[in-house]
Amino acid sequence: MKWKQDNPTPVWVRTARPAGLLNLRPRPDPMVPGRLNFSARRPITSIAHNTMRSRASVTPASGQEKSMSIERSPPQAPRAVYDGPEATAAPRPAASARTSRDAFDGQRSSVSRTELFRSLFEHxxxxxxxxxxxxxxxxxxxxxxxxxxxxxxxxxxxxxxxxxxxxxxxxxxxxxxxxxxxxxxxxxxxxxxxxxxxxxxxxxxxxxxxxxxxxxxxxxxxxxxxxVSERLDLESNLRQAQKMETIGQLVTGVAHDFNNLLAIISGTLELVHGALPDDEEIRDDMDAIRGACNQATLLTRMLLTFARRSEAEPKIIELDQAIEGQARMLRRLIGEHVQVQLKLGLGAWTVEIDPLQLEQILLNLGGNSRDAMPSGGTLTIATSALQLSSGDSRLLPSMTPGPHALIVVTDNGHGMDPATLDRIFDPFFTTKQIGSGTGLGLATVQGLIRQSRGNIWCESAPGRGTTFSILLPRAEQSVEESIVVAEPAPKGGRQTILLVDDDPHVLRVTRLMLERSEYTVLAASSGEEAIEQVTQHAGPIDLLLTDILMPKMTGPQLARHIQALRPGIRTLFASGYAECPPDGEATLHADERVLVKPFSIRALTEAIEEALQP
Missing domain, CATH: 3.30.450.20 (PAS domain)
Incomplete structure (x- = not known):
């Protein structure tokens, strides 16, 4: 092959054998001093000045790749350039090239490796x-x-x-x-x-x-x-999710034990209340205790909702009245340095939402506003009616046009920049210091509102405060229409109930509640004792009422044993959990019912009557 060593422009060269014409462009190699790179169709050809013999691959005009052995004459030798149909004659050729049959014969030069490295490096x-x-x-x-x-x-x-x-x-x-x-x-x-x-x-x-x-x-x-930004974010989110899962398990266990205590207190109150004389002052005191128990039950439900271990219980409520009642707790949460103003304009308008979820929404938004006003400020909650048409951009696909209640929560805190505003509803996103926030609050709020077929959006700017707007569809019913008139609690007949609970206090109170409802009760504090009672009792047993989680033998395991001994026996489970606990040995069948503690005499007798239905 022939080339002009000091010519920077492309040159045409012809191989010694008829392999076609090559258009090569010489370029100095920045990594290897004294080396020229010759590029044809692909930049992989290079000639080393300090090498007497080397190999290079080029692509001829025919498109077929050829491997060439290049032998160079000394630098002072005369040179020739191919610039026409025939090459200009030279006393000594600058270089000659001969083709090889195999372009990948395992004898690639260091030059080829350099170009391969360069290609891998760049790509x-x-x-x-x-x-x-x-x-x-x-x-x-x-x-x-x-x-x-x-x-x-x-x-x-x-x-x-x-x-x-x-x-x-x-x-x-x-x-x-x-x-x-x-x-x-x-x-x-x-x-x-x-x-x-x-x-x-x-x-x-x-x-x-x-x-x-x-x-x-x-x-x-x-x-x-x-x-590794994305990887670290994923690892952080995973750790946060694992931490939240651990907290959820802890909360679930605490709520279970707390509900057992509430079952004892509320059950005893109901039994005592029915035996009290008509003394108004004593009954008022008992009602106050019962109200405290109900409030404690709501708190455990809030904990379980936070841990995502509780199903929503939507109810028809007057929104203004509910917000006014929850404002008292909100004021205690955010402190005296923030003034809470209510501007309620819905009157008797109703919405359908879980009251605990509404409280969770307001407490979360209020807590964020408090953090945005460390030196004090004003938090305003306003309500108004809004009619949304089908083309309104505020309507999500899950929403329907029509009358909606609008809740506007505004603070005069430091506000948010556009980058923060775009991500506030992202799970695990938080601008708070480590340990001060989970990044789940607003994501949870958005999920709760959409679960109630509503929408939420935010407007904010640095130094101008923040406004959250919430839309909830108006309920078709009034509060009075949604209330079912309570009938007297049904009385038990001559049915026999096998009651099993490992907590002796819960066992005693539940037995008294059943006897007050005129059921015949066989009580046992363990699965083994219950099986012994079944084998010794000669009469019929209509229903097994058992706790789910007990030592040695769970409620479902006990039910399977007793169903084998007494085919046809009905079963009702009781539990301090809001749902069946994640225990493989405590798995229930799809048609088996659970009565959540604490429960009233009415709820107990209604659940039993439903379980005894053919």
Whole structure:
């Protein structure tokens, strides 16, 4: 093959054998001094000045790749350029080339490896930089440009320290030292979490891998930089989810024990209340205790709702009246330095929502407003009626046009910038310090509102406060129409109930409630004792009423044993959990009923009558 060594323009050359014409462009190689790269259809051809014999692959005009053995004459030899149908004669050819049958015969030159490295380097998925012994950047690829925000021309020749924050610079410098030394070529390299600095000064978490690399110009360090921001966010979210799962399990266990205590208190109150003389003052005191028990029951439901272990119980409520009642708790939550103003304009308008969920929504929004006003301020809750047409942008697909109640919660706190505003409903997103927030509050609020076929949106600006707007569809019923007139509690007949509970106090109170309802009761404090009662009792047993979680034998296990001894016996489970606990040995069948503690005599007798229905 013939070429003109000092000609920077493309030249045509012809191979010794009829392989076609080649259009080659010579380029100096920045990594290998004295080397020219010749590019044909693909830039993979290079000729080394300090090598008498080498191999190169080129693509001839025919499109077929050929492997060539290149023999070069000394530099002072006359040269010739192919510039026409025939080559200009030369006393000694500058180089000759002969084709080889196999382009991949295992004898590729270092030149081919260099070009392969360059191609892999440029097309790597990670940001990569080659550094010399002083930490100057020799090469970088396109992902590095995108990561750091620089063009490569701006970085080549510059110290890599400009891309490293001060607090990790010395640590990475120490890592590079053994790799930059010639003795470090045999080492495996290092991987280290670190931080990188972009052009705009922002930092991002990265994982840096440093490896030694030998090139003809000497040794250098190859740095692979991986952005681990997304991975760290996922790991943080996973830890947060695991923490919330642990909290949920703790809350569920506490609520179970608390509900057992409430079952004892409320059951005893109901029994005593029925035996009291007609003394108005005593009955008022008993009613106050019963009200406290009901409030405690609501608190346990709030805990279970927070832990996502409780089903929603929507009810028809007058929205203004509910907000006015919940404002008392809200004022205690946010403190005296924030004034709470109510501007309620719905009157007797009703909505259908779980009262506990409404309270959770207002407490969460109020808590966020308190945090936005550390020096004090005003929190305003206003309600009004709104008619939404079918084309209204505030209607979600799950919503229907028509009358809606609008709740507007406004504070005059520090507000939010657009970037924060865009993410406030994202799970786990929080602007609070570590330990001060979970990032789940507003995501939960949005989920609760949409569960009630409503919508929520936010408007805010730095220094101008924040406004949350909530839409809830108006209920078709009034509160009076939704209330079912209570009938007297049904009385038990001559049915026999096998009652099982491992808590002796719950067992005693429940037995008295059943006897007050004129049932015949067989009581047992364990599964083994219940099985013994069944074997010894000669008469019929109509219903098994058992706790779910008990030592040694769970309620469902006990039910299977007794159903084998007494086929046809009906079963009713009682539990302090809001739903069946996640225990493989306590799994219920789909048609089996659960009575949640605490329960009244009416709820108990109604559940029994329903379980005894054929």
């Amino acid at each position: 790597a998925s990670e940001a990569m930089l080659a550094l010399d012994s002083r930490g100057r950047i020799l090469l970088l690829n396109r992902p590095a440009e995108l990561m750091f925000g620089y063009d490569r021309e701006e970085l080549i020749g510059e110290l890599v320290d400009s891309l490293i924050p001060d607090h990790v610079r010395e640590r990475l410098r120490v890592m590079r030292r053994p790799l930059q030394a010639s003795a470090g070529i045999g080492t495996k390299g290092f991987r280290q979490p670190a931080s990188a600095r972009r052009r705009d000064g922002s930092e991002l978490p990265v994982e840096v891998t440093l490896r030694p690399l030998r090139i003809e110009a000497g040794s250098c360090v190859l740095a692979s930089v991986r952005d």
